[in-house]
Amino acid sequence: MADILIVEDEQAINELMKRTLAMTGHKCSQAYTGGEALRAAEKARPDVVLLDINLPDMDGFQVMEQIGDIPVIYVTARDEVTDRVKGLNSGAEDYIVKPFAMEELVARVQVVLRRFHREEKIFAIHDVRVDIERHKVTKAGADVELTNREFELLRVLLVNRNIALSRNQLLDMAWGMDYFGDDRTVDVHIQRIRKKLGLESYIRTVFKYGYRLEI
Numbered sequence: 001m002a003d004i005l006i007v008e009d010e011q012a013i014n015e016l017m018k019r020t021l022a023m024t025g026h027k028c029s030q031a032y033t034g035g036e037a038l039r040a041a042e043k044a045r046p047d048v049v050l051l052d053i054n055l056p057d058m059d060g061f062q063v064m065e066q067i068g069d070i071p072v073i074y075v076t077a078r079d080e081v082t083d084r085v086k087g088l089n090s091g092a093e094d095y096i097v098k099p100f101a102m103e104e105l106v107a108r109v110q111v112v113l114r115r116f117h118r119e120e121k122i123f124a125i126h127d128v129r130v131d132i133e134r135h136k137v138t139k140a141g142a143d144v145e146l147t148n149r150e151f152e153l154l155r156v157l158l159v160n161r162n163i164a165l166s167r168n169q170l171l172d173m174a175w176g177m178d179y180f181g182d183d184r185t186v187d188v189h190i191q192r193i194r195k196k197l198g199l200e201s202y203i204r205t206v207f208k209y210g211y212r213l214e215i
Helices: 011-023 034-044 060-066 081-089 102-115 148-159 167-175 185-197
Strands: 003-007 027-031 048-051 072-076 094-097 122-125 128-131 136-139 203-206 210-213
Touching: 003 011, 003 034, 011 027, 011 102, 027 034, 034 048, 034 060, 048 060, 048 102, 060 072, 060 081, 072 081, 072 102, 081 094, 094 102, 102 148, 128 148, 136 185, 148 167, 148 185, 148 210, 167 185, 167 210, 185 203, 185 210
Parallel strands: 003 027, 003 048, 048 072, 072 094
Antiparallel strands: 122 128, 128 136, 203 210
């Protein structure tokens, strides 16, 4: 679980990001102005800041200059190349343009957390324990052998727990954009994971879409 500061002046978007990230196990605090963001960052020292550029009292670039060494991801409607370049050159870890899918937000946050070694490394589901760093899975204390593809698919489901992911998203996130295979291969691997780990009641099928790991 990471501490994430969401800096967004539109309350509905701020709340949606908070709910989505909270569903995946993160702790979120909120700010609606640049001043609030700087005070919250100084007090709590979050793991990641999601920062809008168009704020009512100062822009996100000004906040970035004062926020210190906390990893920042810009989340903004400003999609000009000059803004993207300015944002990344300012030291931000990433730049997300609105509108965006919540699954993409979760994935990009996870990449930054992994980069700074702040991501979760151990997950527990009932009697199943998954150690991401050691690439080890146990059930009721006994080792369970998963193939590399099965393990990567399980990792993606765990990181994005409680969020429905399409088959294509699971293919891209688990095995990479260059994987040339039928998206139905996901179904085969899901069935194997369910059987090996007894997770039939946790890995839910989303009709005509994909899967969701419910914890």
